[in-house]
Amino acid sequence: MPKWTVIELIRSSPERYAEMVKRRGIDPSIVNEASEIDKKYREALKEIEQLRKDHNALSRGISKASDENYRKEMISKAKALEEKLASKEKELSELEARWREEMKRLPNVLADDVPTGFSDEDNVPVRFWGKPKVLKSMLDEFLKQTKRWGFDVEYELVDGREIVGHADMLERVLQMGDTLQAAKVAGSRFYYLIGDIVWLDFAISLYALDVLTRKGFTPVIPPYMLRTEVLEGAIDYSSFKDMIYKVEGEDLNLIGTAEHPLMALAYDNPLREQDLPLKLVGWSPCFRREAGAGNRDIKGIFRVHQFHKIEQFVFAHPSDSWKYLEEMVSNTEEILRGLGLPYRVVNVVSGELGLPAAKKYDIEVWYPAQGRYREIASISQVLDWQAFRANLTYLRASDGKREYLHTLNGTGIPTSRAITAILENYQEPDGKVLIPDALKKYLKPIERAPLDELKPRKK
Template sequence: MGLILELLREDPEKIKESQRKRGFSETIVERVKELDKRWRTEKYNLDKARHKRNKLTRKIANLEGEAKQEIIEEAKSLSHEIEKTEEEVKQLEEKRNDLLFSIPNVLHESVPVGEDEGDNVPVKYWGRPKIRKKNAPVFEKETGGETPYAFWEFEPKDHISLLEKLGGADFDKAAQVTGSRFYYLTNDVVWLDMALLTYALDFMSSKGFTVIEPPFLLREAIMKGVLDLNEFKQAIYKIEGENLYLIGTSEHPLAALHSDETLPKDDLPLTYTGISPCFRKEAGTAGRTTKGLYRVHRFNKVEQFVFSLPENSWEWHETLLEHAEGILRELKIPYRVVNVCTSDIGAVAAKKYDIQAWMPGPGEYREVVSCSNCLDYQAVRLNIRYGEVKGGPAEGFVHTLNSTALATSRTIIALLENYQQEDGSVKIPRVLRPYLKPYQSAPKTQLVPLRQKENA
């Protein structure tokens, strides 16, 4: 029995409170509760009828003649009733589960109530952002004076201008041949993208995570298990004429890795890091950072994923956040952590942190990491349980957690803008340099503007 069904029977008010915080209707809770009550009643009647039939069947063996025939007829009649009740139980269960699965995850009590992403609550700042002098009063007000800062000695450029000077991307040609929100990465920025991926995999494997490159396509039934497909149908790509979707993140195929399995509890947690391209329509975001690398239809990402015992999942949520913070600290990119509010959290997570990197171009903190505890929301839908032995009797559903380790497109923005020099060159963080050193053509310590390269 999953957490939401358990709460429905024992503490429905907790689900209603979560619905209210999300701004959703509470009536669905009563509808599911009524269907569950009817299902339990019919299931009780079914079990009772089966038990009676079994008693009659045993009785037949000891009877003869007319008495035996009477019991046989009674058993036949009972079998017809059982068939009807079985169908009723099946239909009630399907109706109940369809409604039950449409209820979002039950929010953790610490999730702030809010109307949009502006109501996300900062919980931590790290680093010393460089800001424009004229923006100091606004920065101090927005951060509550909680983080130190330094001033730029020149006017910082945004990543689009820097990429143009570096010859690192071609957005116009990509738009011409494919459409908006696509890009060609070129020259040294391709090496930078590869170095970031390799570094992130190395970082996560050093934490004991198993490295996986998953399938990039998933069946619809699996997609329904890992996300609210009604909510995300406009955000992911479906293959025309196929029952397949392109993945929006490796979280989804990693979640499905143990579908329909009972995992030995002594093997938990299972920790994975996935590397994959991610494909997203970004529907409904017109006018929101449409140029550049920030909000694109395809990007590369390294993901963290954990299958945990229920009692350990909140500890793992904090651990995944620590890993993501550790990567940004090693890259020396200033950031803040926010507790994501009710309207921005989505249906699957019970609690979510975002990490927002400081981006000097726009002079804002912008999201580069999402870190979620999904409790048993995905496990119930994918039928992933735990027990004493693999495939044996189940004790309950596992909890699943996910977090970005590093998404290259947004990290490249943060690197270019924070490490830029007045001449348009960009220093490469020291932690990345070992991942570029083996390649003769790769940049080693800095990205140099194309014109300087040509004149060298």
């Protein structure tokens, strides 16, 4: 029988779980509440099952009774019992609904090596790669993000020239994007990509798909909309509000990431143990409301309502799921190294994990014009948190029993963000943007695609 780690922990040592909840910055009283409901629910269930047992016995007796009077007496007895049961059943179904609700509020357990903290400034860098271009005026900032953590990162000091930010590069220098017209017709955080840069978007997707399929990931183009019930299995309520666009008049939601429909491949659809691990790489557009983002990153295409993303997803056996977290991180690193984008990997603090993750690595790319490492990818170990909600199971080969799967998800590469990073990191003093070598082989077959560089629009 599937056992959910969180429930098991609440039943066996609630204090330990409460400690984890506290580390996430969540009020630990929810643990007590959940524990209370769990106890109440099980007690009520026990009582009702006893009543049902009696009623069943009575009812079975009726089918055998031949004496008509006796039969009538039994039926009236059963009726009375049935009335008593009806009100109890109602109580139970209410309790069960509350139980389910309560369980869905609970965060995942926390891995021991997740740093405790509540701001992404406290995320702990674990390694750096590349030789970032650092503007002289940004040097202090750069050192804060490297040396403060004990890393001596080699860098290229840029002095005597400016580096244009990705938003201005796109719209003013290259003139290959138009967010103003997009805002007029669709709203802010939408964009048109126009001209040569469109090929770059496709090339990035193809490149990442190529890398990941060579590593044994199966490519998938998933549904771009999901039913609400399925989506609830993948995310928590607050992500729902901030991320999800609903389709009017239908029980459908636009996906915020391919992770969700990839997960849904096992929704109520048991996998076979021998098919694990099942490694998938999805390509999809992603739609996000960005409701909680306020005015952050309002310029350009860094934070937008719609973009393309290559996503890694693994259904893993509970016994060895942790190793895939590291594997997926190094896959994404390989993609970024191929693109020549300087990055760092950070271990995300407990307070910034979100309910589903037990541990999460973010990968952040260096943006010279901003003087900051900024998130481009995020890889999470989810354990059985989604499995419990969406009933993701595998059939154990040894006895055919069902067990919860472990799920892991991680960015392969988001195209729009990769483009912004390229616009800053591959920028030449004359306004040209060089194209990373790794992308060239995907551009080459396209007759009208650029091959070596994106050229600024002539004045």
